[in-house]
Amino acid sequence: MTSFSLAHLTVLNLPPPEMVRVAARTGYHSVGLRMIAVTDTTPGYPLMHEPAMMRDTKAALADTGVRVLDIEFVKITPEIDVAGLERFVAAGAELGAEHVITAPYDPDLARLADRLGAITDLSARYGLRAVLEFFPWTVVPDLGSAVQMVEAARRTETGILVDTLHFDRSGSRVEQLDRIPPARLPFVHVCDAPVQNTYTTEELLHAGRAERLPPGEGGIDIVGILRRMPQGIPVALEVPMTAMSAAEGAEAVALRVRQAAERLLKGRNP
Secondary structure (H helix, E strand, O other): OOOOOEHHHHHHHOOOOOOHHHHHOOOOOOEEOOOOOOOOOOOOOOHOOOOOHHHHHHHHHHOOOOOEEEEEEEEEEEOOOHHHHHHHHHHHHHOOOOOEEEEEEEOHHHHHHHHHHHHHHHHHHHOEEEEEOOOOOOOOOOOOHHHHHHHHHHHOEEEEEHHHHHHHHOOOHHHHHHHOOHOOOEEEEOOOOOOOOOHHHOOOOOOOOEOOOOOOOOOOOHHHHHHHOOOOOOOOOOOEEEHHHHHOOOHHHHHHHHHHHHHHOOOOOO
């Protein structure tokens, strides 16, 4: 049976304790927690600085049996203080998280690789594994450049996080996945979206942050991508649907997304 994880972006307005309980009610095995905000207008939940929320989150995990797959979102910028991430990583370890998601936002690629290596080392000291996610609007825009970056970081344990949206919109090719050691691909982000020949940066960001489609309801070859990924890895569903969430609530979105993914992976039409 596929292990589904609920990515926080899908239900970003839910604080972690409530999110964990929603994940349990809607059929997920794990969650990804956004403990560092990505933008000034979207929330993050800094459990490393909020003891009461940390306590409530751990209680929800214990009550439901849901686990934490990953913590996010570390933007590797020129100004990043890697040592300053220690409380964040330590909090992830306290929650039982497995991975730290990082993103490439430093135009100095040599420095980016060094910082990625340092974050990998810091994460490993706490039993977590750093993964690099690529985005078409960043300095590491596609799968090929992500492979180059993790190789430049010179850490065999640094992973690559493939998101089906960014994979498709960056022009990455499924055959590239065959050349990546399976250990580099510990889990995958899955969603769907309309497919077109070109995209503006605004279109990329809007889909990336606000509106995607449940798996099987767009034009991305999700099954083709997953066939090239390691068997049995967790499938994290990252499907922000801002309009539906406002109209029907975050729990309805989480349920619809999980049911759609299950139908698709069982080979049925949505």
